[in-house]
Amino acid sequence: MKFAVIVFPGSNCDIDMYHAVKDELGEEVEYVWHDTDNLDEFDGILLPGGFSYGDYLRTGAIARFSKVMKEVIKAAEAGKPVMGVCNGFQILLEAGLLPGAMRRNETLSFICKPVELKVENNESIFTGEYAQGQTITIPVAHGEGNYYCDEATLEQLKANNQIVFTYQQNPNGSLADIAGIINEKGNVLGMMPHPERAVDSLLGSADGLKMFQSIVKAWREAHVVKA
């Protein structure tokens, strides 16, 4: 399986994302600059964290209009797995690939620490390797991770099982403790915590690796025909 790590001016978790896929997961991966106009050769798209375009105006607001995003939307519509982490999540929200928006953290401070997440849905292509209801430890690092959507949208998220991760102790004020959601089709995921920073127990937790393994497993089941 071949992954693209999209790099915007101001991305700063791209190297961690690349490392997670190449060295820990052992799959193919390439950095892809934001002005690329073709993602056909990739099977999975990863939008890393950081401060794309300095987070000017709103987080993700400017990155959302970069050339590559047209291709990311195309890939999402084609059913390819698309995962946005932190700033990547914010970009997916601004692009309308996921519902809702981010506000400043309730405390107004930048939060950088490991947090416990509950796996709310282990039937997604991103979470198949976890047990339903499992608690995992993944670090967060953000100033604007306070997820918001209107009531009707929240009801929809709940009804369609689109809330994939919730915080055990809500660090940022997110509505319904939401840490990560998927789209209705289930192939686009956005989350504030950083699974790519939790792929080796040397770094405090390897709980994030299973997310990447889940994606590959789901992809193989769908694409690789047994000889």
Add this chain to the structure above:
Amino acid sequence: MYKVKVFVTLRESVLDPQGKAVTHSLHSLNYPEVADVRIGKYMELTLEKSERDIDEVINEICSKLLANPVIEDYRYEVEECVAQ
């Protein structure tokens, strides 16, 4: 030429953590009459005249980029001015 003043604010239904912090700060500075503070953004745009309707253009710009309709509202004022 037009000078356009755009005001972007969080929707009434959306909690404003910055505004809340400033409200608390004003209370501690002994201004109990301050009931609420909402923080927004002010932007000044200079637009050339074109064949397109100015309101249509501004509304497009605001809803596409300057404001996020999920959490923000916007209003604007247009002032016609002479190019310098």
